[in-house]
Amino acid sequence: MEKLNISRLKEIVGEKNVKDDPADLYIYGTDASVHQAMPWAVVRPENAGQVQEIMRYANSEKIPVIPRGSGSGMCGQTVPVNGGIILDMKRMNKILEINLEDVYCRVEPGVIDDDLNKALKPYNVFFPPTPASSIIATIGGEIANNASGVRSVKYGAARDSLLGVKLVLASGDMISFGTTTRVEASGYQIERIIAGSEGTLGVIVEATLKFVPLPTIRCLGMTNFNKLEEAGDSISEIMASGCTPSMLELVDNVAIKAINNALKLNLPDVDAILIFEADGMVKEAVDFEITKIKDICETHGGFGTELSFDEKERERIYTGRKKLFPSLSKYKELMPSTSLADDMTVPYSKMAETTRKIHEIAKQNNIIMSAYGHCGSGCMHTKILMDTTKSESWKAAEKAVAQIYEYVNSVGGTTSAEHGIGISKAPAFKIEKAASLELMRGIKKAFDPNNILNPGKLQDASDDWLNATKLRYTVSDKCE
Amino acid sequence: MNKPKIKLNRLEKWKGSLDVCIRCGYCFAHCPIYKDTRWETDAPRGKMTLIYGLINGEVEPTDYVAEKLLECFYCKRCENNCSSSLPITQIFTDAQADLLEAGFDVKGTTSVTNRGQCTLCLECVRLCKHEARSYDGRIVVDTVKCQSCGSCIDSCPRMAISMNLGFGTNPDEMRSEITGFLKDDKRKNAKAIVFCCNWSNYPGFQVAELVSEDPDPEYKILVTMCSGRVQSQVIMEAFAQGAWGVLVTMCPEDKCEHDGNVRTKMRINSLKKAIHELGIGPERVQLEIVEKGNQKQFQDGVKKFMKEIKDAGPLKRG
Structure with missing residues (x-):
């Protein structure tokens, strides 16, 4: 910290855009994960030129730089494990161009997802990744995490909508990668590596994104299952049969109980619920799609199906899933919902088995876990509900996380679906990607020889997430 | 720990x-x-x-x-x-x-009284819905009870009350926004100021600068913590800077969190009379009641107001 020249940073971005009060640093040392570490300063650049100057300075002094959007990451992606400068990108929030003719837009990294979609709506198009956090998520953060959400089953993740990026490297040099065209076969597509790189390869200062037509018709359905396996079989068949749902969500029994507890919705106390949606421009096409999904569900034992095209009715059906997050945090007193083993992807045929396995592991380790997710993308989310003040809870959670990812790995799944790796998922990621870690380190070195860009993440993160940083929670007795 | x-x-x-x-x-x-x-x-x-x-x-x-x-x-x-x-x-x-x-003497967004200017009329004590102001030989403000609505600021006939940190809601900050909007040479369409009560609707306009949205809008929205904070002087400033009209939105009468809307209504009615005396049509200042969170009501109100203002045309100078 002693080597940080605050005056130099103030010269670059102006006095008002640098903070180094310990109170500010404490806040910027956390995100939505379990981790916390203190940065040395928070700096808000306004343009790419300022980012270049900051990087030149940081590179010459070998000071870590951690780009940050709204800090909604769940795995500690923006937690500064080695201190350094938090580069708060939220001031770079201009939509630079909406090109309808060539079907792309150019934005600065601090643009909020919902604001971009608000700007695109008059043209009847939208930027599809739509993570649950779209109300605050920045486009830069979405790209860096390769974020996605409920509609990823049809529209893909951030990487699938990314045509190009303008990147400031650790050296301060700025390079544009990618194109504005739909396809590209001109050698390495570096922009695609940037998606999911979690700020370790460069600072995104501009992104070129494609958008897609906004559907005019949506139909939402919900079906109950007495057996988890029946829901699992339905998912597998829906996806294998050529259906293209715009949403396919699984909600397990723990989640159903949490929703009923919190919202008194009186959802049936079944093993699983599937929520599905079809969208399009022609009612007949949406009808065809939704009926096919409904029939598959009912063939596998689904019952009590509700379907609706009406916006208000769709909202009512979706309320439980939408409010699942807050419902889980109120599941039981003194059992906060922690972001651990928060997401993963497994093959469709393993969705039900994975859910069962998660429940089994939770029981073994005496913790509560819920499984839900965008099963149409093979994405499964969990939350660990535990007494965060006790070190034994953390030890149990550590064991459960390891067991879950060991299982995910064994069935051909992957460590993260859309939340990224950061710190807390790094041990599992390093096991899964063991064969390519050295290659990844080589790529990192080519972009950032001095290892100043978000160091200690992904392949370079600690194998011991529990002790990699201080926990954001107060544990009454220290973990061993 | x-x-x-x-x-x-x-x-x-x-x-x-x-x-x-x-x-x-x-x-x-x-x-x-x-x-x-x-x-x-x-x-x-x-x-x-x-x-x-x-x-x-x-x-x-x-x-x-x-x-x-x-x-x-x-x-x-x-x-x-x-x-x-x-x-x-x-x-x-x-x-x-x-x-x-613990002894920290800070004010944050609490309203403060300049004792030199205060004449102890107690108007602020009378109107504070949160009972944050009292008289004990002088005006005493309970910092914990104060909800920073700022109604007292506008009520003070001596302008003795202020808020150190307004985050865009203080009269000076509003004046500067008004001038910036109406006197910007690059803007050719700027015509009106819309004061938008933080409670009566939720604009959510300020997060991003959407340059691709209308780069030259006809009106500017200024968010206030209560319609009761929109001072007559600030409204008049808008006219002085060339506004064709001013719209103030407020909560329905019995639903104001701070009871500021009663004063807003009285103020706008008096202002209409006052501007009439100055040769400005009373339709240039309008009040729109918007239920909490009703965006449609807000948008419809703004639409109707803008149509009337455009029909009336620019203010005649002289």
Whole structure:
């Protein structure tokens, strides 16, 4: 910290855009994960030129730089494990161009997802990744995490909508990668590596994104299952049969109980619920799609199906899933919902088995876990509900996380679906990607020889997430 | 765990609740103070994190920390949208009470009275719905009770009341926004100012600068914490800077959080008469009642107002 020249940073971005009060640093040392570490300063650049100057300075002094959007990451992606400068990108929030003719837009990294979609709506198009956090998520953060959400089953993740990026490297040099065209076969597509790189390869200062037509018709359905396996079989068949749902969500029994507890919705106390949606421009096409999904569900034992095209009715059906997050945090007193083993992807045929396995592991380790997710993308989310003040809870959670990812790995799944790796998922990621870690380190070195860009993440993160940083929670007795 | 540096008698009970906060940050999108500064320290999540640090002894209680925790307009939008359903403003209030009790003398967004200017008319005491102002030989402000609506500021006939930190809602800040909008040479369409009550509707306009949206809008929206804060002088400033009209939105009569709308109604009626005397058509200043969160009502109101203003044309100078 002693080597940080605050005056130099103030010269670059102006006095008002640098903070180094310990109170500010404490806040910027956390995100939505379990981790916390203190940065040395928070700096808000306004343009790419300022980012270049900051990087030149940081590179010459070998000071870590951690780009940050709204800090909604769940795995500690923006937690500064080695201190350094938090580069708060939220001031770079201009939509630079909406090109309808060539079907792309150019934005600065601090643009909020919902604001971009608000700007695109008059043209009847939208930027599809739509993570649950779209109300605050920045486009830069979405790209860096390769974020996605409920509609990823049809529209893909951030990487699938990314045509190009303008990147400031650790050296301060700025390079544009990618194109504005739909396809590209001109050698390495570096922009695609940037998606999911979690700020370790460069600072995104501009992104070129494609958008897609906004559907005019949506139909939402919900079906109950007495057996988890029946829901699992339905998912597998829906996806294998050529259906293209715009949403396919699984909600397990723990989640159903949490929703009923919190919202008194009186959802049936079944093993699983599937929520599905079809969208399009022609009612007949949406009808065809939704009926096919409904029939598959009912063939596998689904019952009590509700379907609706009406916006208000769709909202009512979706309320439980939408409010699942807050419902889980109120599941039981003194059992906060922690972001651990928060997401993963497994093959469709393993969705039900994975859910069962998660429940089994939770029981073994005496913790509560819920499984839900965008099963149409093979994405499964969990939350660990535990007494965060006790070190034994953390030890149990550590064991459960390891067991879950060991299982995910064994069935051909992957460590993260859309939340990224950061710190807390790094041990599992390093096991899964063991064969390519050295290659990844080589790529990192080519972009950032001095290892100043978000160091200690992904392949370079600690194998011991529990002790990699201080926990954001107060544990009454220290973990061993 | 370190020991808290000061006694936190009221905050102690929230220890468990602060663990329940999942730090999703969704509150950013709803906080008028964060929208003004865009520093995470000013967002509810940031303040909850600070309180957490105070309780576990990791954050040193300083004037800066106390100042931050006393910055809140009590619109409660954060807690109405909290993923963990936490009573955020109640936690802030307890933090404020503990810090003030510990001797921190900071004001945050609390209104303050300039004793030299105050004539002790007690108008501010009478109108404060939150009973934050009282008379004890002088005007006394209960910093914990004050909800920073700013109604007292506008009510003071001597202009003796102010708010050190307005986050865009102080009269001077509004005047500067008005001038910036109406006197910008690059703008050819600027015609009106719309004062938008933070409660009666939720604009959410300020987060991003959408340059691709209408680059030359016809009206500018200024968010106030209560329609009662829109001073006549500020409205007149808009006319002085060439506005064709001014629209003030407010909550329905019995639904104002601060009882400011009663004064707003009286003020706008008097102002209409006053501008009529000056040869300005009373239709140039309009009042629109908007129910809490009813965006359509707000949009329809603005649409109707803009049509009438455009029909009336620009103000005649002279």
